[in-house]
Amino acid sequence: MIKMNEIKNMTLNEIQQRLNDTEEELANLKFQLATHQLDDTSRVTHTHRDVARLKTVLREIELGARKPLSQQESEEA
Numbered sequence: 001m002i003k004m005n006e007i008k009n010m011t012l013n014e015i016q017q018r019l020n021d022t023e024e025e026l027a028n029l030k031f032q033l034a035t036h037q038l039d040d041t042s043r044v045t046h047t048h049r050d051v052a053r054l055k056t057v058l059r060e061i062e063l064g065a066r067k068p069l070s071q072q073e074s075e076e077a
Helices: 004-008 012-034 042-063 071-076
Strands: none
Touching: 004 042, 042 071
């Protein structure tokens, strides 16, 4: 589960990469759920919320409500 503090310390590229990875993971989990191979069904919900968190931060950056962490700032942190 991704925390907002973790997302705040990511660059724009890192957020987009994490979103792609998380969406892929969600698709795999849904497939496992459909084929009854998934033991912990709550992982689907947690992963879905992670996708929503990442998309929300990207939208806030797009609207100017949040400034993305620059590459230099992430190296200093």
